[in-house]
Amino acid sequence: MSAADLNVNELKALPARELRLELETLYAEYVACIDSDELERFPDFFTENCLYKIQPRTNYERGLPLATWLSESRGMLKDRMVAIRQLSTHGPRHLRHVVSGIRILGWDGDALRCEANYAVFETLPEQLTRVFQVGRYLDRIEVDAGRLRFAEKLCVFDSELIPNTLIYPI
Amino acid sequence: MSAADLNVNELKALPARELRLELETLYAEYVACIDSDELERFPDFFTENCLYKIQPRTNYERGLPLATWLSESRGMLKDRMVAIRQLSTHGPRHLRHVVSGIRILGWDGDALRCEANYAVFETLPEQLTRVFQVGRYLDRIEVDAGRLRFAEKLCVFDSELIPNTLIYPI
Amino acid sequence: MSAADLNVNELKALPARELRLELETLYAEYVACIDSDELERFPDFFTENCLYKIQPRTNYERGLPLATWLSESRGMLKDRMVAIRQLSTHGPRHLRHVVSGIRILGWDGDALRCEANYAVFETLPEQLTRVFQVGRYLDRIEVDAGRLRFAEKLCVFDSELIPNTLIYPI
Numbered sequence: 208m209s210a211a212d213l214n215v216n217e218l219k220a221l222p223a224r225e226l227r228l229e230l231e232t233l234y235a236e237y238v239a240c241i242d243s244d245e246l247e248r249f250p251d252f253f254t255e256n257c258l259y260k261i262q263p264r265t266n267y268e269r270g271l272p273l274a275t276w277l278s279e280s281r282g283m284l285k286d287r288m289v290a291i292r293q294l295s296t297h298g299p300r301h302l303r304h305v306v307s308g309i310r311i312l313g314w315d316g317d318a319l320r321c322e323a324n325y326a327v328f329e330t331l332p333e334q335l336t337r338v339f340q341v342g343r344y345l346d347r348i349e350v351d352a353g354r355l356r357f358a359e360k361l362c363v364f365d366s367e368l369i370p371n372t373l374i375y376p377i
Numbered sequence: 378m379s380a381a382d383l384n385v386n387e388l389k390a391l392p393a394r395e396l397r398l399e400l401e402t403l404y405a406e407y408v409a410c411i412d413s414d415e416l417e418r419f420p421d422f423f424t425e426n427c428l429y430k431i432q433p434r435t436n437y438e439r440g441l442p443l444a445t446w447l448s449e450s451r452g453m454l455k456d457r458m459v460a461i462r463q464l465s466t467h468g469p470r471h472l473r474h475v476v477s478g479i480r481i482l483g484w485d486g487d488a489l490r491c492e493a494n495y496a497v498f499e500t501l502p503e504q505l506t507r508v509f510q511v512g513r514y515l516d517r518i519e520v521d522a523g524r525l526r527f528a529e530k531l532c533v534f535d536s537e538l539i540p541n542t543l544i545y546p547i
Numbered sequence: 548m549s550a551a552d553l554n555v556n557e558l559k560a561l562p563a564r565e566l567r568l569e570l571e572t573l574y575a576e577y578v579a580c581i582d583s584d585e586l587e588r589f590p591d592f593f594t595e596n597c598l599y600k601i602q603p604r605t606n607y608e609r610g611l612p613l614a615t616w617l618s619e620s621r622g623m624l625k626d627r628m629v630a631i632r633q634l635s636t637h638g639p640r641h642l643r644h645v646v647s648g649i650r651i652l653g654w655d656g657d658a659l660r661c662e663a664n665y666a667v668f669e670t671l672p673e674q675l676t677r678v679f680q681v682g683r684y685l686d687r688i689e690v691d692a693g694r695l696r697f698a699e700k701l702c703v704f705d706s707e708l709i710p711n712t713l714i715y716p717i
Contacts, residue, residue, distance in 0.1 A: 224398040228564040235648035242664065242683070264471065301604065301705040303681040305496075305647040305666050307475040308405035324412065326475050326498060326645075328666060328681045330705040336681050341473040341498045341506050343412070365471040365500040394568040434641065475666075477645040478575035494582065496645050496668060511643040511668045511676050513582070535641040535670040 215317050215350040223311065230309050230321060233348070233355045238304040241376055246291060249376060250284040254351045254358045257281055261362040261377055264342065275373055276362075297374050301330045302339065304377075318347040318358055325362070327377055329370070340364045340377060385487045385520040393481060400479050400491060403518070403525045408474040411546055416461060419546060420454040424521045424528045427451055431532040431547055434512065445543055446532075467544050471500045472509065474547075488517040488528055495532070497547055499540070510534045510547060555657050555690040563651060570649050570661060573688070573695045578644040581716055586631060589716060590624040594691045594698045597621055601702040601717055604682065615713055616702075637714050641670045642679065644717075658687040658698055665702070667717055669710070680704045680717060 218226065233252075240248050253259060261276035278284045305326045312320040322345055329339035342364035349358045362377040388396065410418050423429060431446035448454045475496045482490040492515055499509035512534035519528045532547040558566065580588050593599060601616035618624045645666045652660040662685055669679035682704035689698045702717040 223402075224395055225564055227398055227401065228567055231567065231649075232563075235650045238648045238664065239650055239662065303664060303666065303683075303705055305475050305477070305645050305664055305681075307477060307645070307647060308408045309401075310405045310409055322409070324408065324473060324475055326473065326496070326666070328678060328705070330681070333707060335708050335710055336678050336706045338498060338506050338508065338678065341475075341500070343473075365473055365498070366506045367503060368505050370505055393572075394565055397568055397571065475645050475647070477647060478578045479571075480575045480579055492579065494578065494643060494645055496643065496666070508668060508676050508678065511645075511670070513643075535643055535668070536676045537673060538675050540675055 212353045213350050213355065214353070218319070218350055218355075219314065226311060226319075227309065229355065230311070230348070234306045234309065234323060234344075237357075238306055242301070242303050244301075246288045246375070249288055250281045252357055253281050253284060253360070254349055254356045255281050257284070257357060258359045258361075259284060259357070259376070260360070261364065261373065263367050264363050264365050265367055267361070267363045275369070276376070291374060294374075297372060299332055300371075300374070302375050303328045303330070303336070306344075315347065318349050321346045321348060325377070331371070337370065339370060340366065340373075342377075382523045383520050383525065384523070388489070388520055388525075389484065396481060396489075397479065399525065400481070400518070404476045404479065404493060404514075407527075408476055412471070412473050414471075416458045416545070419458055420451045422527055423451050423454060423530070424519055424526045425451050427454070427527060428529045428531075429454060429527070429546070430530070431534065431543065433537050434533050434535050435537055437531070437533045445539070446546070461544060464544075467542060469502055470541075470544070472545050473498045473500070473506070476514075485517065488519050491516045491518060495547070501541070507540065509540060510536065510543075512547075552693045553690050553695065554693070558659070558690055558695075559654065566651060566659075567649065569695065570651070570688070574646045574649065574663060574684075577697075578646055582641070582643050584641075586628045586715070589628055590621045592697055593621050593624060593700070594689055594696045595621050597624070597697060598699045598701075599624060599697070599716070600700070601704065601713065603707050604703050604705050605707055607701070607703045615709070616716070631714060634714075637712060639672055640711075640714070642715050643668045643670070643676070646684075655687065658689050661686045661688060665717070671711070677710065679710060680706065680713075682717075 259278040260274045262274040307324050309323040326341045327339045330336045345361040347359035429448040430444045432444040479493040496511045497509045500506045515531040517529035599618040600614045602614040647664050649663040666681045667679045670676045685701040687699035
């Protein structure tokens, strides 16, 4: 059984251990979408009225609003993916994500609150791979049209600096 | 069902696959405690008579006793956490852990022997994130007051060098 | 229950969530073999007629044949391990793997197709740990003599460069 064709009551009835595996699958698919450069599929990981934000830890912890990336709907994410494809001002690069330590924090109505640590590596042509960004996902996940999607995804990264430029989602 | 309210017989009766998920949860919580800088909660991950040690791989493999960090009880860990908070000789920093490849090695009486790989990243203010330390956890885990705790945790790291200083636990 | 004494029909009958845990165990054992420098056990992770290949992403995506490492049987892997032990032209080093985001892509006859992200760190004597290689495993796994083994393992790495030299398997 995969996360497909779930409804929220089935999900709430899952033992914590099984729920954890559903989340492992979701994060694996999410990460593979970015790392395989299949950005056209990226907005499908989100609900229609979603919030996607990438923010330095300093700003997040002080409650400051400034974010490196802010998209407030699936439509805005679609626009952004088109923009990435059409922009010619940035060179090619590969990202590679490692996600670890998924924590299930609990249900908030029909949304499941989760956190996970991430490390993202960047490789530019003819350069060695380097650490691009590490941080924590703070997520609200819902069952939407039979699968798990992010209603809210905050990527809170530890550094105040970004090597090179942030083009791709995290 | 979470790791809470477990007793050792229930734990031993768990199929290996379910036991693995209990451990995933334990490591996720342990890591989140450090990375979220909630050090006051750190000693609770250990039994009263515990051993916590951070040691370079060279020393560990040669059986040499020298360790970068050695605490021989939960009380010593509590003291150390207070010292970290009160010391003003080190600047702010963020750690971020990625744990992977948990191996269940078997029961040793009522203690479960486990190993896992870890990579820890460090971020200093106004600097890029860097690899701080990678290595292996060599752990003995017990059920204590209804939850899993480390009776022994060895952090064996691959390098003989530590960038900057080791202040926080690993 | 571990991956030992499995047969392929039992494996196919496992719910996806349980199958995922068998794979977690396989990858954890595989990685521990390399990171603990127990290379003599390495060929046992493969079927007799296996394919083991390490290839830069650029070559892989363009369908170019050039690979950094190509072994086409378990026997060739055994030879290679002996060569690593007997070669004196390379200095000591430690590798440390972090594997994340295992994806089960489906059955192809009696072979299970899987992918996972990996990050490998290298530590040389008296040097700091650095990122050695990140990439993706593209695997075909079979049940062979009661345990899971790789019939095919492609390690596709993101960079075109390798720091230092590739001596150990990935």
